Amino acid sequence: MTANKQLAMCWADNIQNNGQDCVPSNDDDIEERKGGAEKARAKNKKLLLESSAKCPKLTDMFKIKKTEITDKISKTESLVLVETESSIAMVETESSEIFAVEKNTNIIFFSKPKSCNLDLFFDYHPKQPYEEVPFKPKKAYYRPDNTQRQWLSYNSIKKALYCSVCIVFCPHSNAFTEGMITWSHTYQRIDEHENSKDHTDAAEAYFLNSTKKNIDFLLFSKQKSLRKEHIKHNRQILERIIDVVKLIGKRGLSYRGNQSESAYMLDSLSTDHGNFLDILLLLGKYDIHLNDHLKTIIEKSKKAHESGSKGRGGLITFISKTTLNVIIDSISCIIKNKISDAVREAGMYSVEIDTTQDISVMDQCAVVIRFVDKNCVKVNEKLIAIVECSIHLAMVCLNCFKLY
Secondary structure (H helix, E strand, O other): OHHHHHHHHHHHHHHHOOOOOOOOOOOOOOOOOOOHHHHHHHHHHHHHHHHHHHOOOOHHHHOOOHHHHHHHHHHHOOOOEEEOOOOEEEOOOOHHHHHHHHHHHHHHHOOOOOHHHHHHHHHHOOOOOOOOOOOOHHHHHEOOOOOEOOOEEEEOOOOEEEEHHHHHHOOOOOHHHHOEOOOOOHHHHHHHHHOOHHHHHHHHHHHHHHOOOOHHHHHHHHHHHHHHHHHHHHHHHHHHHHHHHHHHHHHOOOOOOOOOOOHHHOOOOOOOOOHHHHHHHHHHOOOHHHHHHHHHHHHHHHHHHHOOOOOOOOOOOOOOHHHHHHHHHHHHHHHHHHHHHHHHHHOOEEEEEEEEEOOOOOEEEEEEEEEEOOOOOOEEEEEEEEEEEOOOHHHHHHHHHHHO
16 A cells, blocks of 8 residues: 555656656565566576586696606706807706716717717717817817818817727727827827828728718729720710621622731731721821720730730621621611511512623622602612522522522
8 A cells, every 4th residue: 555655656757747757665565577588588687697606718628737847957958068159058947967968978079979879960060169179179170271171179078189080980099089088299190180091991981971972883883984984985986887897898898808907017007908997097097096996906906916815706896797797687687677567568579680700700799679669759679688609590489588
């Protein structure tokens, strides 16, 4: 009843105040009510906030815990050597640990390393500090012509000079492999070691190792290169000899003479050696390769002749009758193959066979093939053989067909 009275009084005042609303002054008496949908939204919001509070934050995933930081700091403290240009700075650690690491460093870089650590070893050297050394660095590290001694290193812990090349490749121990600590006549000792046989051999082994050459290359590379040069020289000589044979055959001349074909007689200019040898001697005057070859075989042939040996022995001259016949036979096979290809392309051909007597009254049978080229422009006649005949012509024809 009190609430109804207050509401009626508010309406009355509203009418008197030209329709203005009247709000009750006591909030506890009249409470605002929420709808069902609004209550559901508020409940869901509360649940989401509670579940999100239990989830880890995204920023925490990228943070490092304090325990991890302390572990990393303890690990970095074990790194002892921080190398600079002039000295080696030590990171904070106990003195006993420093001594142990320094000792291990000396074993790696100032004693003979394993083959798998050679690249690491030579990346470390040369170690040439300029401060706190008992000698003049410029005079020790550089030669009089201002070229650097890449092999020379100074161990600042043992205070000794070392030869990095000899440590690895020298089979004998010397002052620069064990550590040179005698500072009287230092520069003279450095020069003497650099010019010593052990250091020279070690330097040569270093350069061979740097090019990664295997044992097979070291043993047989020189022989292989000499053999290649020898083969190249022989081919150049044979090219010239084949050209001379082709020229003589083209002109229809005889190749050999009756006498004076021995190699030890080729230096006689007044002697007739035959067309083949005389043309070679003429070309030898203007061709250095052929001239050297002819001089070599003439000298060797003279020595063999003076010693009383018969024949040419193991001397390879490329100008003997045997080599000449092999070249002529090879050229003959090539010509016959060319003719055979041309006849196959023509398709039709004829064979001519005729005999004639030579000065020894022996019948020589000439076998000739006639054909028209594939363009039907020219009639070709090719002599493919000359056969000595001792029987009737008909039998000669039959035998020639069987052979060719």
